[in-house]
Amino acid sequence: MQAEAWISAESTSARLHVVAGVLRDTHGRVLIAQRPAGKHLAGMWEFPGGKCEDGELPIDALARELREELGVVVESARPLIAVPHDYPEQRILLDVWQVSAHSGIVLARESQPLAWAEIDDLARLPMPAADRPVITALRLPDRYLITPPLPPDETDTVVRGIERACRKGVRLIQLRLPGWPSDRLARVARSARNLCRDYGAQLLLNADWKLSAVLGLDGVHLPAAIAATLTQRPLPADRWVGVSCHDAAELAQAARIGADFVTLGPVFPTASHEGAATLGWEGFADLAATTALPIYALGGMEIDDVDAAQVSGAQGVAAIRALWDA
Ligand SMILES: Nc1nc2c([nH]c(=O)n2[C@H]2C[C@H](O)[C@@H](COP(=O)(O)OP(=O)(O)OP(=O)(O)O)O2)c(=O)[nH]1
Numbered sequence: 001m002q003a004e005a006w007i008s009a010e011s012t013s014a015r016l017h018v019v020a021g022v023l024r025d026t027h028g029r030v031l032i033a034q035r036p037a038g039k040h041l042a043g044m045w046e047f048p049g050g051k052c053e054d055g056e057l058p059i060d061a062l063a064r065e066l067r068e069e070l071g072v073v074v075e076s077a078r079p080l081i082a083v084p085h086d087y088p089e090q091r092i093l094l095d096v097w098q099v100s101a102h103s104g105i106v107l108a109r110e111s112q113p114l115a116w117a118e119i120d121d122l123a124r125l126p127m128p129a130a131d132r133p134v135i136t137a138l139r140l141p142d143r144y145l146i147t148p149p150l151p152p153d154e155t156d157t158v159v160r161g162i163e164r165a166c167r168k169g170v171r172l173i174q175l176r177l178p179g180w181p182s183d184r185l186a187r188v189a190r191s192a193r194n195l196c197r198d199y200g201a202q203l204l205l206n207a208d209w210k211l212s213a214v215l216g217l218d219g220v221h222l223p224a225a226i227a228a229t230l231t232q233r234p235l236p237a238d239r240w241v242g243v244s245c246h247d248a249a250e251l252a253q254a255a256r257i258g259a260d261f262v263t264l265g266p267v268f269p270t271a272s273h274e275g276a277a278t279l280g281w282e283g284f285a286d287l288a289a290t291t292a293l294p295i296y297a298l299g300g301m302e303i304d305d306v307d308a309a310q311v312s313g314a315q316g317v318a319a320i321r322a323l324w325d326a
Protein backbone atom coordinates (compact mmCIF):
# COMPACT_ATOMS: atom_id res chain seq x y z
CA MET A 1 0.00 0.00 0.00
CA GLN A 2 2.68 2.39 1.07
CA ALA A 3 4.75 1.74 -2.06
CA GLU A 4 1.68 2.29 -4.24
CA ALA A 5 0.90 5.61 -2.58
CA TRP A 6 4.49 6.67 -3.11
CA ILE A 7 4.43 5.68 -6.78
CA SER A 8 1.23 7.59 -7.50
CA ALA A 9 2.52 10.70 -5.73
CA GLU A 10 5.67 10.45 -7.86
CA SER A 11 3.77 9.99 -11.10
CA THR A 12 1.45 12.95 -10.47
CA SER A 13 4.40 15.22 -9.71
CA ALA A 14 6.42 14.37 -12.83
CA ARG A 15 5.85 16.78 -15.67
CA LEU A 16 6.39 15.82 -19.26
CA HIS A 17 9.06 18.22 -20.57
CA VAL A 18 8.00 19.46 -24.01
CA VAL A 19 10.21 21.80 -26.05
CA ALA A 20 8.88 23.97 -28.87
CA GLY A 21 10.41 26.57 -31.17
CA VAL A 22 9.22 29.91 -32.49
CA LEU A 23 10.54 30.40 -36.03
CA ARG A 24 9.94 33.70 -37.80
CA ASP A 25 9.82 34.64 -41.46
CA THR A 26 11.15 37.94 -42.83
CA HIS A 27 7.78 39.63 -42.10
CA GLY A 28 7.95 38.63 -38.41
CA ARG A 29 5.23 36.02 -38.78
CA VAL A 30 5.65 32.83 -36.75
CA LEU A 31 5.47 29.22 -37.86
CA ILE A 32 2.65 27.06 -36.51
CA ALA A 33 1.75 23.45 -37.23
CA GLN A 34 -1.51 21.59 -36.91
CA ARG A 35 -1.55 18.58 -34.60
CA PRO A 36 -2.56 15.39 -36.37
CA ALA A 37 -5.81 13.49 -35.82
CA GLY A 38 -5.67 10.80 -33.17
CA LYS A 39 -3.06 12.59 -31.01
CA HIS A 40 -3.49 14.59 -27.80
CA LEU A 41 -5.09 17.97 -28.69
CA ALA A 42 -5.72 16.82 -32.28
CA GLY A 43 -6.44 19.58 -34.79
CA MET A 44 -5.03 22.36 -32.61
CA TRP A 45 -2.29 24.67 -33.92
CA GLU A 46 1.00 24.46 -32.03
CA PHE A 47 4.59 25.60 -32.16
CA PRO A 48 6.66 22.80 -33.71
CA GLY A 49 8.41 20.63 -31.13
CA GLY A 50 7.91 17.60 -28.96
CA LYS A 51 8.96 15.63 -25.93
CA CYS A 52 12.40 15.89 -24.41
CA GLU A 53 14.00 12.44 -24.21
CA ASP A 54 15.50 11.10 -20.97
CA GLY A 55 18.80 12.84 -20.25
CA GLU A 56 18.53 15.08 -23.31
CA LEU A 57 19.24 18.81 -22.88
CA PRO A 58 16.24 21.00 -23.86
CA ILE A 59 18.26 22.82 -26.54
CA ASP A 60 19.30 19.45 -28.05
CA ALA A 61 15.72 18.21 -27.95
CA LEU A 62 14.63 21.40 -29.71
CA ALA A 63 17.23 20.91 -32.44
CA ARG A 64 16.22 17.25 -32.88
CA GLU A 65 12.47 17.95 -33.00
CA LEU A 66 12.83 20.80 -35.52
CA ARG A 67 15.09 18.64 -37.69
CA GLU A 68 12.63 15.74 -37.56
CA GLU A 69 9.45 17.77 -38.06
CA LEU A 70 10.67 20.61 -40.34
CA GLY A 71 14.03 19.58 -41.72
CA VAL A 72 15.76 22.71 -40.42
CA VAL A 73 18.97 23.08 -38.43
CA VAL A 74 18.74 25.37 -35.38
CA GLU A 75 21.74 27.73 -35.40
CA SER A 76 20.82 29.79 -32.35
CA ALA A 77 17.91 29.94 -29.93
CA ARG A 78 17.08 31.49 -26.58
CA PRO A 79 14.41 30.69 -24.00
CA LEU A 80 11.12 32.59 -24.38
CA ILE A 81 8.93 31.12 -21.62
CA ALA A 82 8.42 27.83 -19.77
CA VAL A 83 4.78 27.12 -18.96
CA PRO A 84 3.81 24.50 -16.38
CA HIS A 85 0.34 23.33 -17.42
CA ASP A 86 -1.98 20.59 -16.18
CA TYR A 87 -4.17 18.92 -18.79
CA PRO A 88 -6.61 16.36 -17.36
CA GLU A 89 -4.68 13.59 -19.16
CA GLN A 90 -1.18 14.98 -18.73
CA ARG A 91 0.92 17.49 -16.78
CA ILE A 92 3.45 19.22 -19.03
CA LEU A 93 6.18 21.84 -18.90
CA LEU A 94 5.92 23.63 -22.23
CA ASP A 95 9.42 25.04 -22.72
CA VAL A 96 9.33 27.47 -25.65
CA TRP A 97 12.41 28.89 -27.38
CA GLN A 98 12.83 31.71 -29.86
CA VAL A 99 14.84 30.42 -32.77
CA SER A 100 16.85 33.46 -33.85
CA ALA A 101 18.74 31.69 -36.64
CA HIS A 102 18.23 28.47 -38.56
CA SER A 103 19.39 26.98 -41.82
CA GLY A 104 17.51 24.88 -44.32
CA ILE A 105 14.07 25.34 -45.83
CA VAL A 106 11.00 24.62 -43.72
CA LEU A 107 9.24 21.45 -44.93
CA ALA A 108 6.32 19.54 -43.42
CA ARG A 109 8.36 16.35 -42.91
CA GLU A 110 5.47 14.66 -41.11
CA SER A 111 2.87 15.92 -43.66
CA GLN A 112 1.49 18.21 -40.95
CA PRO A 113 -0.30 21.38 -42.16
CA LEU A 114 1.99 24.39 -41.61
CA ALA A 115 1.18 28.11 -41.60
CA TRP A 116 2.90 31.44 -40.97
CA ALA A 117 0.76 33.52 -38.61
CA GLU A 118 0.85 37.13 -37.44
CA ILE A 119 1.48 37.30 -33.69
CA ASP A 120 -1.68 39.40 -33.24
CA ASP A 121 -3.75 36.64 -34.91
CA LEU A 122 -2.52 33.78 -32.69
CA ALA A 123 -5.02 34.45 -29.88
CA ARG A 124 -7.89 33.87 -32.33
CA LEU A 125 -6.60 30.47 -33.49
CA PRO A 126 -7.45 27.20 -31.78
CA MET A 127 -4.22 26.61 -29.84
CA PRO A 128 -3.70 24.43 -26.73
CA ALA A 129 -4.41 26.09 -23.36
CA ALA A 130 -0.73 25.86 -22.39
CA ASP A 131 0.10 28.16 -25.32
CA ARG A 132 -1.91 31.11 -23.95
CA PRO A 133 1.00 32.57 -21.90
CA VAL A 134 3.31 31.87 -24.85
CA ILE A 135 1.19 34.08 -27.10
CA THR A 136 1.24 36.78 -24.39
CA ALA A 137 5.03 36.49 -24.11
CA LEU A 138 5.34 36.95 -27.89
CA ARG A 139 3.25 40.14 -27.70
CA LEU A 140 5.17 41.68 -24.78
CA PRO A 141 8.49 43.55 -25.09
CA ASP A 142 11.57 42.81 -22.96
CA ARG A 143 11.60 46.18 -21.14
CA TYR A 144 8.85 47.60 -18.93
CA LEU A 145 9.15 51.19 -17.71
CA ILE A 146 7.56 52.28 -14.44
CA THR A 147 7.39 56.05 -14.02
CA PRO A 148 9.23 57.56 -11.03
CA PRO A 149 7.18 58.99 -8.14
CA LEU A 150 7.20 62.66 -9.18
CA PRO A 151 5.29 65.43 -7.35
CA PRO A 152 1.89 66.48 -8.82
CA ASP A 153 3.19 69.74 -10.32
CA GLU A 154 5.63 67.84 -12.57
CA THR A 155 3.24 67.04 -15.43
CA ASP A 156 5.71 68.19 -18.09
CA THR A 157 8.50 66.11 -16.58
CA VAL A 158 6.29 63.02 -16.76
CA VAL A 159 5.27 63.59 -20.37
CA ARG A 160 8.81 64.44 -21.48
CA GLY A 161 10.20 61.38 -19.71
CA ILE A 162 7.68 59.10 -21.39
CA GLU A 163 8.50 60.58 -24.78
CA ARG A 164 12.23 60.09 -24.12
CA ALA A 165 11.60 56.44 -23.22
CA CYS A 166 9.42 55.90 -26.31
CA ARG A 167 12.18 57.34 -28.50
CA LYS A 168 14.60 54.85 -26.96
CA GLY A 169 12.27 52.02 -28.01
CA VAL A 170 10.39 51.35 -24.76
CA ARG A 171 6.97 49.92 -25.70
CA LEU A 172 5.36 49.09 -22.34
CA ILE A 173 4.90 51.76 -19.70
CA GLN A 174 3.22 51.87 -16.32
CA LEU A 175 2.03 55.30 -15.25
CA ARG A 176 2.49 55.25 -11.50
CA LEU A 177 2.10 58.58 -9.73
CA PRO A 178 1.22 57.93 -6.10
CA GLY A 179 -0.50 60.83 -4.35
CA TRP A 180 -1.58 62.68 -7.52
CA PRO A 181 -5.15 64.11 -7.33
CA SER A 182 -7.34 62.31 -9.87
CA ASP A 183 -7.94 65.35 -12.09
CA ARG A 184 -4.19 65.90 -12.54
CA LEU A 185 -3.61 62.21 -12.99
CA ALA A 186 -6.31 62.07 -15.68
CA ARG A 187 -4.78 65.07 -17.48
CA VAL A 188 -1.26 63.67 -17.59
CA ALA A 189 -2.58 60.19 -18.48
CA ARG A 190 -4.41 61.62 -21.52
CA SER A 191 -1.27 63.36 -22.80
CA ALA A 192 0.81 60.24 -22.16
CA ARG A 193 -1.79 58.07 -23.92
CA ASN A 194 -1.72 60.18 -27.09
CA LEU A 195 2.05 60.19 -27.10
CA CYS A 196 2.23 56.42 -26.60
CA ARG A 197 -0.21 55.87 -29.49
CA ASP A 198 2.12 57.78 -31.81
CA TYR A 199 4.96 55.44 -30.88
CA GLY A 200 2.91 52.23 -30.78
CA ALA A 201 3.64 51.91 -27.05
CA GLN A 202 1.23 50.44 -24.50
CA LEU A 203 0.29 52.60 -21.49
CA LEU A 204 -0.95 50.97 -18.27
CA LEU A 205 -2.22 52.85 -15.23
CA ASN A 206 -1.16 51.76 -11.76
CA ALA A 207 -4.02 50.39 -9.61
CA ASP A 208 -7.03 52.38 -10.90
CA TRP A 209 -8.57 50.16 -13.58
CA LYS A 210 -11.77 52.21 -13.71
CA LEU A 211 -9.87 55.37 -14.62
CA SER A 212 -7.78 53.36 -17.08
CA ALA A 213 -10.96 52.19 -18.84
CA VAL A 214 -12.53 55.69 -18.81
CA LEU A 215 -9.39 57.19 -20.38
CA GLY A 216 -9.05 54.37 -22.93
CA LEU A 217 -5.59 53.34 -21.73
CA ASP A 218 -4.17 49.94 -22.62
CA GLY A 219 -4.62 48.37 -19.20
CA VAL A 220 -3.88 48.38 -15.50
CA HIS A 221 -1.02 47.28 -13.28
CA LEU A 222 -2.29 46.07 -9.89
CA PRO A 223 -0.36 46.25 -6.62
CA ALA A 224 -0.41 42.82 -4.91
CA ALA A 225 -2.68 44.14 -2.13
CA ILE A 226 -5.35 45.05 -4.69
CA ALA A 227 -4.97 41.80 -6.67
CA ALA A 228 -5.56 39.97 -3.35
CA THR A 229 -9.07 41.47 -3.13
CA LEU A 230 -10.15 40.33 -6.63
CA THR A 231 -11.60 37.04 -7.90
CA GLN A 232 -11.29 37.84 -11.61
CA ARG A 233 -9.47 40.23 -13.93
CA PRO A 234 -10.95 43.72 -13.68
CA LEU A 235 -10.56 44.53 -17.41
CA PRO A 236 -11.57 42.61 -20.56
CA ALA A 237 -9.18 40.42 -22.57
CA ASP A 238 -8.26 43.22 -25.00
CA ARG A 239 -6.64 45.23 -22.17
CA TRP A 240 -3.50 44.35 -20.22
CA VAL A 241 -3.69 43.31 -16.58
CA GLY A 242 -0.31 43.15 -14.81
CA VAL A 243 0.25 42.36 -11.13
CA SER A 244 3.16 43.19 -8.78
CA CYS A 245 4.31 40.00 -7.03
CA HIS A 246 6.91 39.24 -4.35
CA ASP A 247 6.31 35.59 -3.44
CA ALA A 248 4.69 32.33 -4.58
CA ALA A 249 1.31 33.13 -3.01
CA GLU A 250 1.06 36.43 -4.90
CA LEU A 251 2.09 34.71 -8.15
CA ALA A 252 -0.66 32.13 -7.61
CA GLN A 253 -3.24 34.87 -6.94
CA ALA A 254 -2.21 36.72 -10.11
CA ALA A 255 -2.83 33.54 -12.12
CA ARG A 256 -6.14 32.93 -10.33
CA ILE A 257 -7.56 36.32 -11.34
CA GLY A 258 -6.44 35.83 -14.95
CA ALA A 259 -3.64 38.40 -15.08
CA ASP A 260 -1.65 38.60 -18.33
CA PHE A 261 1.78 39.08 -16.75
CA VAL A 262 3.51 39.94 -13.49
CA THR A 263 6.51 41.76 -12.10
CA LEU A 264 8.53 39.84 -9.51
CA GLY A 265 11.07 41.26 -7.09
CA PRO A 266 12.99 42.83 -5.63
CA VAL A 267 15.77 40.87 -7.34
CA PHE A 268 18.42 43.31 -6.04
CA PRO A 269 18.34 46.19 -3.54
CA THR A 270 16.65 49.35 -4.83
CA ALA A 271 16.37 52.91 -3.66
CA SER A 272 12.56 52.76 -3.82
CA HIS A 273 12.35 49.74 -1.45
CA GLU A 274 15.27 50.19 0.91
CA GLY A 275 15.91 47.32 3.33
CA ALA A 276 13.48 44.90 1.60
CA ALA A 277 14.63 41.26 1.35
CA THR A 278 16.00 40.50 -2.13
CA LEU A 279 15.60 37.36 -4.26
CA GLY A 280 18.83 37.39 -6.27
CA TRP A 281 18.70 35.57 -9.65
CA GLU A 282 18.52 32.17 -7.96
CA GLY A 283 15.51 33.02 -5.81
CA PHE A 284 13.94 34.70 -8.81
CA ALA A 285 14.40 31.63 -11.02
CA ASP A 286 12.94 29.31 -8.35
CA LEU A 287 9.81 31.45 -8.05
CA ALA A 288 9.58 32.00 -11.81
CA ALA A 289 9.42 28.23 -12.31
CA THR A 290 6.20 28.08 -10.26
CA THR A 291 4.14 30.29 -12.58
CA ALA A 292 2.92 30.05 -16.16
CA LEU A 293 2.73 33.82 -16.61
CA PRO A 294 5.33 36.02 -18.32
CA ILE A 295 7.41 37.75 -15.62
CA TYR A 296 9.40 40.97 -15.54
CA ALA A 297 12.30 40.98 -13.08
CA LEU A 298 12.11 44.09 -10.89
CA GLY A 299 14.42 45.74 -8.39
CA GLY A 300 17.88 47.15 -9.10
CA MET A 301 17.63 46.23 -12.78
CA GLU A 302 19.89 47.70 -15.48
CA ILE A 303 19.16 47.48 -19.21
CA ASP A 304 22.12 45.09 -19.49
CA ASP A 305 20.27 42.68 -17.17
CA VAL A 306 17.77 41.60 -19.87
CA ASP A 307 19.90 38.56 -20.80
CA ALA A 308 20.43 37.47 -17.18
CA ALA A 309 16.72 37.93 -16.53
CA GLN A 310 15.75 35.81 -19.53
CA VAL A 311 18.16 33.05 -18.54
CA SER A 312 16.43 33.05 -15.13
CA GLY A 313 13.00 32.58 -16.70
CA ALA A 314 11.94 36.20 -17.22
CA GLN A 315 10.33 37.99 -20.14
CA GLY A 316 12.73 40.84 -19.43
CA VAL A 317 13.25 43.64 -16.92
CA ALA A 318 11.00 46.24 -15.31
CA ALA A 319 12.67 49.38 -14.01
CA ILE A 320 12.12 52.94 -12.96
CA ARG A 321 15.57 54.52 -12.96
CA ALA A 322 17.35 52.49 -15.63
CA LEU A 323 14.62 53.09 -18.23
CA TRP A 324 13.76 56.66 -17.24
CA ASP A 325 17.21 58.23 -17.09
CA ALA A 326 18.57 59.10 -20.49
N1 LIG B 1 4.99 20.73 -29.77
C1 LIG B 1 4.09 21.34 -29.01
N2 LIG B 1 3.40 20.63 -28.06
C2 LIG B 1 2.49 21.31 -27.34
C3 LIG B 1 2.25 22.71 -27.52
N3 LIG B 1 1.28 23.09 -26.65
C4 LIG B 1 0.92 22.02 -25.93
O1 LIG B 1 0.09 21.99 -25.03
N4 LIG B 1 1.64 20.91 -26.34
C5 LIG B 1 1.48 19.59 -25.77
C6 LIG B 1 0.74 18.63 -26.66
C7 LIG B 1 1.30 17.30 -26.21
O2 LIG B 1 0.60 16.88 -25.05
C8 LIG B 1 2.73 17.62 -25.85
C9 LIG B 1 3.68 17.36 -27.00
O3 LIG B 1 3.72 16.02 -27.20
P1 LIG B 1 3.76 15.33 -28.65
O4 LIG B 1 3.13 14.00 -28.47
O5 LIG B 1 3.22 16.19 -29.69
O6 LIG B 1 5.32 15.23 -28.81
P2 LIG B 1 6.16 14.69 -30.02
O7 LIG B 1 6.28 15.74 -31.08
O8 LIG B 1 7.45 14.21 -29.39
O9 LIG B 1 5.28 13.54 -30.63
P3 LIG B 1 5.55 11.99 -30.85
O10 LIG B 1 6.85 11.87 -31.58
O11 LIG B 1 5.56 11.37 -29.50
O12 LIG B 1 4.37 11.58 -31.68
O13 LIG B 1 2.75 18.99 -25.53
C10 LIG B 1 2.99 23.41 -28.52
O14 LIG B 1 2.84 24.62 -28.74
N5 LIG B 1 3.88 22.68 -29.23
Ligand SMILES: [Mg+2]
Binds near residue numbers: 048051
Ligand atom coordinates in the same frame (compact mmCIF):
# COMPACT_ATOMS: atom_id res chain seq x y z
MG1 LIG C 1 5.65 17.26 -32.07
